[in-house]
Amino acid sequence: MENIKQTKSDVFNLLSWYHKTGRTLPWRSYWPLLTPAYHVFLSEFMLQQTGVKTVIPYFEYFLERWPTIQLLADAPVDDVTSAWAGLGYYARARNMHKSAQIISNAGGVFPQSIAELTKLPGIGPYTAGAITAFAFDAPSVVIDGNIERIVARYFYIKTSLPALKSELPSFYKKMIPEKCRSDFPQALMDLGNEICTPFSPTCGRCPLSTGCKSAKKANPALLPIKPIKNNKIIRKGQIFVIRKKEKNNYKFLVYRRNTHGLLGGLLAFPSQGWDDKEQNYDENWRPCNLNWTALKPKIKHVFSHFKTEVQVFLADTEETDKIFIKHKFQNFQGQEKEMFENHRWVTEDELHLPKLMQKALKLAKNYN
DSSP states (O other): OHHHHHHHHHHHHHHHHHHHHOOOOTTOOOTTSOOOHHHHHHHHHHHTTSOHHHHHHHHHHHHHHOOSHHHHHHSOHHHHHHHHTTSOOHHHHHHHHHHHHHHHHTTSOOOOSHHHHTTSTTOOHHHHHHHHHHHHOOOOOOOOHHHHHHHHHHTTOOOOTTTHHHHHHHHHHTTOOSSOTTTHHHHHHHHHHHTSOSSOOOGGGOTTTTTOSGGGSSOTTOOSOOOOOOOOEEEEEEEEEEEEEETTEEEEEEEEOOSSSTTTTOEEOOEESTTOTTOOOOTTOOSBSSOOEEOSSOEEEEOSSEEEEEEEEEEEOOOOHHHHHHHTBOOOTTOHHHHHHHOEEEEGGGOOOOHHHHHHHHHHHTOO
16 A cells, blocks of 8 residues: 555656656647647657657648648548658558548547557557547556656566566556546656666656665666667668650659558669568669669668668660550569559659658769
């Protein structure tokens, strides 16, 4: 009973600290005000694996361009993924758009239960918990990396990651207050950002320090115990930029990638290797029978689980579309059907490319 009282007292101190020093973020409201569900929806999709500073201008742009979920749902998916460029993990953008369409078709009213929200594309328990807590003041479990660290330290849970994740919700529930439930997880996030940091927690400033078990240990930064990270592997590959000149402008050959896998459903130049973890590709293969120029330097790009180093090739053609398809296309490494069915010539203004392909385009534009 004493521990429960202490935890409640610590959480009260946490919320008092938060109301005085909490960050001002464009998607954040302070209790008793609640954040509109659409704002939480947008920000949480963006914040999945992306930092706050990076997300802020994107959130503000999306909200200005598509101020309601109905307008986002009605937008072409290419416009959404183009506006998303720079945030990475493009599946998030596609899932966000699909979820917006489902909610919009249901009258634009957000589900208020975890069970209903997790049926939507791209929304897992964390995002569902954030929406129900921030927008509806529900006593939901919301555990991100900061909160994971704080809860593990507060209760001194020595289970190592990733097994720790399944244990945390029951401990988190012990801390949820009766009031200001929308503020509670956000207060923990700010605490983890400012005080209970990964390597140098300043326990003397922490509003949870009285009841925190790790604060009384010699090394409060010990927890949570993490597995040893492996260095990211480097994949090599090639991108082929094909262009033809019409009047004073170039058009570029692109195709829409398969919806599954890296850069799924997005426009891209023909390429190979970088998306193949086995690296089983022929460096001498070319998608078309043209005169190719190898551009320098090679471009580098970082994905979540690997790095890539890509050689960009550039070729010009004056062929009409039908002649080009009939005589120029070669076997496209198992993606021949995609190329034939989905290829198109587009101007630079019409190109909505992911970052990797943008880098290839920039290199091609700088040639000549």
